[in-house]
Amino acid sequence: MSVNYGSKRIVVGAHYGLRDWLSQRITGALMALFTVILLVQVIFTRGPIGYDAWAGIFASQWMKVLTFVVIASLLYHVWVGMRDIWMDYVQPVGIRLVLQVFTIVWLVACAGWAIQVLWRV
Numbered sequence: 001m002s003v004n005y006g007s008k009r010i011v012v013g014a015h016y017g018l019r020d021w022l023s024q025r026i027t028g029a030l031m032a033l034f035t036v037i038l039l040v041q042v043i044f045t046r047g048p049i050g051y052d053a054w055a056g057i058f059a060s061q062w063m064k065v066l067t068f069v070v071i072a073s074l075l076y077h078v079w080v081g082m083r084d085i086w087m088d089y090v091q092p093v094g095i096r097l098v099l100q101v102f103t104i105v106w107l108v109a110c111a112g113w114a115i116q117v118l119w120r121v
Contacts, residue, residue, distance in 0.1 A: 020080050027073040034070040064118045071114045075107045 038057070045053050058064060082103045090096040 020084070024077060024080055027077040030073045031070055031077070034066065037066075058118065068114065068118055071118075072111065075111055079103065079107055 041057050042049060042053075045057070047053070058067060083100060086096050086099045086103070090099060
């Protein structure tokens with residue numbers, strides 16, 4: 001007797017698979033591109049690289065916006081990874097919920113700190 005499990009399979013769950021896989025790749029690529037852009041600016045900076053040089057790199061509005069977009073990408077990248085870890089390895093629902101809420105609060109606080117740092121320069 002041949003059993004075909006795929007024909008009547010009911011898909012359940014959150015359906016995060018492809019979307020999260022793709023978002024991890026896109027945010028990772030964006031962070032890698034930003035790193036290259038930052039390295040090029042540092043390499044072509046004349047003289048010693050101190051506070052003034054770093055402040056100069058991040059002084060223009062386009063660099064601040066790009067940096068914040070990368071930070072937002074990093075935060076989303078971290079959220080997807082941590083959420084998957086909590087869902088995979090923490091079985092009690094209450095503890096998992098507490099860890100997820102803590103992760104969200106921490107990431108929102110990091111975003112607020114990043115805004116403060118970027119627009120204070």
